[in-house]
Amino acid sequence: DARVTQTPRHKVTEMGQEVTMRCQPILGHNTVFWYRQTMMQGLELLAYFRNRAPLDDSGMPKDRFSAEMPDATLATLKIQPSEPRDSAVYFCASGLSSGISTDTQYFGPGTRLTVL
Amino acid sequence: QQQVKQSPQSLIVQKGGISIINCAYENTAFDYFPWYQQFPGKGPALLIAIRPDVSEKKEGRFTISFNKSAKQFSLHIMDSQPGDSATYFCAASGGLSGGYQKVTFGTGTKLQVIP
Numbered sequence: 268d269a270r271v272t273q274t275p276r277h278k279v280t281e282m283g284q285e286v287t288m289r290c291q292p293i294l295g296h297n298t299v300f301w302y303r304q305t306m307m308q309g310l311e312l313l314a315y316f317r318n319r320a321p322l323d324d325s326g327m328p329k330d331r332f333s334a335e336m337p338d339a340t341l342a343t344l345k346i347q348p349s350e351p352r353d354s355a356v357y358f359c360a361s362g363l364s365s366g367i368s369t370d371t372q373y374f375g376p377g378t379r380l381t382v383l
Numbered sequence: 384q385q386q387v388k389q390s391p392q393s394l395i396v397q398k399g400g401i402s403i404i405n406c407a408y409e410n411t412a413f414d415y416f417p418w419y420q421q422f423p424g425k426g427p428a429l430l431i432a433i434r435p436d437v438s439e440k441k442e443g444r445f446t447i448s449f450n451k452s453a454k455q456f457s458l459h460i461m462d463s464q465p466g467d468s469a470t471y472f473c474a475a476s477g478g479l480s481g482g483y484q485k486v487t488f489g490t491g492t493k494l495q496v497i498p
Contacts, residue, residue: 271426310427310472310488323485358426371417372486374426 269293271375273359279381285347288378290359291340299342300360300372301327301334310358316342317364349382356380387475389489396496402460404492406473409454414477418447418458419488421470430471431458463496470494 272291280286292299301313314334315323324334331353333345346353356379360372388407396402406416417432433440433447433456440447446459460467473489 309490312485315485360426371429371432374419374428376424377426 271359271361271373273357273375273378275378276376277379277381279383280349281383282350283348284382285345286349286353286380286382288344288357288359288380290342290344290361290375292342292359292361293373294340296361296363296373297339298362298364298372299336300362301342301344302358302360302374304356304358304377305354313344313357346380349380351382354380354382387473387487387489389473389492391492392490393493394495396460396463396494398463398465398496398498400463400496402463402467402494402496403457404471404473404494405455405457406475406489407453407455408475408487410475410477410487411454412477413475413487415475416447416449416456417474417476417486418445419472419474421472421491423469427472460494463494465496465498468494468496 271293274289297318299316303311303313311326313327316336319336331346336342356377358374358377360374362372390405418430419427420430421427431442431445431447433449435451438449444461449456470491470493472491474486476486
């Protein structure tokens, strides 16, 4: 049963600390998305990778957020320094794209981040 | 123009009733309209999707109705069950934004089906 995995599932940290969230996309998928979900803003796209290359990170606060794909089996989202307003659930999703078309996105279980 | 407006924000339906969630969009380049279902503590999961070349798609108790001229689409859940209680997101994608078809999500509808 192929699924997207995310670690950690929960993270509580203090303001100013660095936070790193990891995602393992489904094997064979070539697209990875990072989303942030809050009650106020809903699902916000933070970053999009295709074949490990970042195609869109316009939704990401550039001064503190960074996203990378060191290899095809690992995507990371880093926040440095973290702030209380970053508290949210962060989802990773992966999919298989044959070009520019958007196929089904398979979401991971999310990382619930609380910044005190 | 990239927005997808979803209503209602929350919905309470009796078991066996019909749940209806509506979405509207502006961008005429959108050509793929999925619905995602999210249970508490889980990530969203694709429920059903439609392309604008058809006006309706049915999968079991779930039906998408699509009105291209009105730029609206809706999810109907027939014979709603307590197990359907979840948050439902409509979404739309199409056209090109940064070299790919970006998916825009609605704000979500929290459905509660009561026995």
